[in-house]
Amino acid sequence: MNLEVNPLSFxxxxxxxxxxxxxxxxxxSKIERKLPPGKMGLPWIGETIDFxxxxxxxxxxxxxxxxxxxxxxxxxxxxLMGHPxxxxxxxxxxxxxxxxxxxxxxxxxxxSSVQLMGENSIMEKQGEAHRCLxxxxxxxxxxxxxxxxxxxxxxxxxxxxxxxxxGGEKTISLYGLTKVLTFTIVLExxxxxxxxxxxxxxxxxxxxxxxxxxFSFPGSKFSRAKxxxxxxxxxxxxxxxxxxxxxxxxxxxxxxxxxxxxxxxVAAMIRGEITEAEVADNIVLLVFAAHDTTSFAIAMTFRMLxxxxxxxALLRKEHDNIMRSKSEPDESLTYEDVKQMxxxxxxxxxxxxxxxxxxxxxxxxIQDIEFDGYMIPKGWKVLWTAYGTxxxxxxxxxxxxxxxGRFDELVQPFSYVPFGGGPRLCAGYQLAxxxxxxxxxxxxxxxxxxxxxxxxxxxxDPLPFPSQGMPIRIYPxxx
Ligand code: HEM
Numbered sequence: 001m002n003l004e005v006n007p008l009s010f011x012x013x014x015x016x017x018x019x020x021x022x023x024x025x026x027x028x029s030k031i032e033r034k035l036p037p038g039k040m041g042l043p044w045i046g047e048t049i050d051f052x053x054x055x056x057x058x059x060x061x062x063x064x065x066x067x068x069x070x071x072x073x074x075x076x077x078x079x080l081m082g083h084p085x086x087x088x089x090x091x092x093x094x095x096x097x098x099x100x101x102x103x104x105x106x107x108x109x110x111x112s113s114v115q116l117m118g119e120n121s122i123m124e125k126q127g128e129a130h131r132c133l134x135x136x137x138x139x140x141x142x143x144x145x146x147x148x149x150x151x152x153x154x155x156x157x158x159x160x161x162x163x164x165x166x167g168g169e170k171t172i173s174l175y176g177l178t179k180v181l182t183f184t185i186v187l188e189x190x191x192x193x194x195x196x197x198x199x200x201x202x203x204x205x206x207x208x209x210x211x212x213x214x215f216s217f218p219g220s221k222f223s224r225a226k227x228x229x230x231x232x233x234x235x236x237x238x239x240x241x242x243x244x245x246x247x248x249x250x251x252x253x254x255x256x257x258x259x260x261x262x263x264x265x266v267a268a269m270i271r272g273e274i275t276e277a278e279v280a281d282n283i284v285l286l287v288f289a290a291h292d293t294t295s296f297a298i299a300m301t302f303r304m305l306x307x308x309x310x311x312x313a314l315l316r317k318e319h320d321n322i323m324r325s326k327s328e329p330d331e332s333l334t335y336e337d338v339k340q341m342x343x344x345x346x347x348x349x350x351x352x353x354x355x356x357x358x359x360x361x362x363x364x365x366i367q368d369i370e371f372d373g374y375m376i377p378k379g380w381k382v383l384w385t386a387y388g389t390x391x392x393x394x395x396x397x398x399x400x401x402x403x404x405g406r407f408d409e410l411v412q413p414f415s416y417v418p419f420g421g422g423p424r425l426c427a428g429y430q431l432a433x434x435x436x437x438x439x440x441x442x443x444x445x446x447x448x449x450x451x452x453x454x455x456x457x458x459x460x461d462p463l464p465f466p467s468q469g470m471p472i473r474i475y476p477x478x479x
Contacts, residue, residue, distance in 0.1 A: 046079020118281030
C-alpha cells in the first residue's frame with residue numbers, strides 16, 4: 001500500500017478543516033451572542049429546584065423572576081424541567097407572545113396535563129379545530145347565553161347557601177365550599193350535566209395529577225389521577241350517548257338545546273364537526289379550567305373585602321340598591337342587575353390582579369423568534385406571567401396597594417392579564433364573572449361574616465389556595 005501523502009493536498013485539507021471550524025465557531029458565537037442573558041444552571045435540571053422552592057413559598061415572582069430581572073433585564077433565559085426557557089415580562093411581551101399564538105408559538109402544557117385533560121381538549125388544539133371548539137363554547141356565553149345563565153346560577157347559589165351556609169351562626173370553609181359551588185355551576189348551569197354523589201371527588205383526583213410528575217407507578221398521584229380520569233371518561237361517554245339519543249329522538253340537533261353547552265357539543269357531534277372523544281375531553285378541561293381558578297378568585301375577593309372595610313361598605317351599597325329594586329326579597333337577579341355590579345367587579349378584578357389564580361403559562365417557539373433584541377431558538381419554551389405586569393408600577397401605580405377604583409381608568413392593553421390574551425384568552429371569562437358577582441351578591445345581602453384568619457398563608461401546588469381553606473364565621477341576617 002502506498003502511504004505517501006501529497007504535501008499540497010495535505011495543506012488543502014488542513015486549510016479546509018480550519019476554515020470550517022472558524023465558520024462554525026463564528027456562527028455559534030453569533031447565535032449565543034443573541035440569546036437572552038441568564039443562567040442555564042445544571043444539565044437537564046437547570047434552575048428547576050430554585051423555581052419550585054420559590055413556588056412553594058408563593059414567592060415565585062419575587063424570589064425567582066424579579067431577582068433575575070434585576071440581574072439580567074425583562075427577558076432572560078434559564079432551564080426549567082429539562083427545557084431551555086426564556087422568561088418574558090411586561091405588556092409588550094404579553095402582547096407579542098399571546099397574540100402570536102399559532103404563528104410564532106403554541107401553548108405548551110406538561111405531559112401529565114395533556115394525558116389527563118386528553119389530547120382532544122381545546123388547550124391542545126390549533127388552527128381550525130381550535131376555532132371550532134371555541135365557537136361552540138362561545139355560543140353558550142354569548143349575551144343571550146349569559147341571560148339564560150343568570151337565573152340558573154342564582155338558583156344554584158341560593159340552593160347551595162341553604163344547604164351549606166344556613167343553620168345559624170357557625171364557622172365554615174369558604175374556599176372548600178366555593179369549590180363545591182363552582183363545580184356545580186360548571187357542570188349543571190353551563191354544561192347541563194347533573195352532579196351526582198362522588199363526582200366532585202372523582203374530578204378532584206384528576207385535577208390533583210394535572211401537574212404531577214407523569215410517573216405511573218402504583219400509588220403515585222399521577223396513576224391515581226389516570227384511574228379517576230378513566231372512570232370519568234366512561235361516565236361522560238354514557239352521558240353524551242344518552243343526550244345524543246334524546247336529541248335524535250326529538251330531532252333537536254338543529255335547536256340550541258336551551259343554551260346548554262352539552263347539547264351544543266352533541267349537536268356539533270351529530271353534524272360530524274367533532275367526535276365523542278372531543279366532547280368528553282373538553283368537559284374534563286372545562287371543569288379543570290373553571291374549578292380552582294374561580295374558587296380562588298372568590299376567596300381572594302373576600303379576603304380583600306375583610307382587609308378593606310371602606311371598600312366593603314361601598315360594595316354593600318351596590319347590592320342593597322339592587323335588593324331595593326326588587327318587589328320580592330327572594331326575586332331572582334336578572335342579567336341587567338348583574339350589569340349594575342360595577343364596583344363589585346372592580347373589587348374582584350383588583351383582588352385577582354394582586355392574587356392571580358393562574359401564575360402565567362408556557363409557550364413553545366415553533367420557529368426562531370427575534371424579541372427584545374434577542375433570539376429565541378425554535379423549540380425553546382417561553383414563560384409569560386401575570387405578575388410581570390400586575391406587580392410593575394409602570395402599569396399599576398403602587399402595585400401592592402388594593403385600589404379597586406384604579407379600574408375607573410382604562411388599563412394599558414396586555415397589562416391586566418389574569419385571563420391571558422390573544423386567541424387563547426380565557427374562554428370562560430364571562431362565566432367566572434357571573435359566578436363571582438352572583439355569589440358575592442347573595443352572601444353580602446344575607447350574611448354578616450368575618451374571616452377567622454385575615455392573613456392566612458397561601459400555598460401553591462402548583463395553583464394557589466388558602467392553606468387553611470379560609471375559615472369564615474357567618475351570622476345570617478334577619479330577612
Ligand atoms: C377567575 C377564573 C379564571 C381565571 C383566572 C382563568 C384564567 C385563564 C387563563 C390565564 C387562560 C389562558 C391560559 C394560556 O394562555 O395558556 C385561560 C384559558 C381558558 N379558560 Fe380560564 N380562567 C378562569 C375561569 C374559567 C372558567 C369559569 C372557564 C370555563 C368554564 C374557563 C375556561 C377556559 C378555557 C376553555 C381556556 C382555554 C382557552 C383556549 O385554549 O383557547 N376559565 N383561563
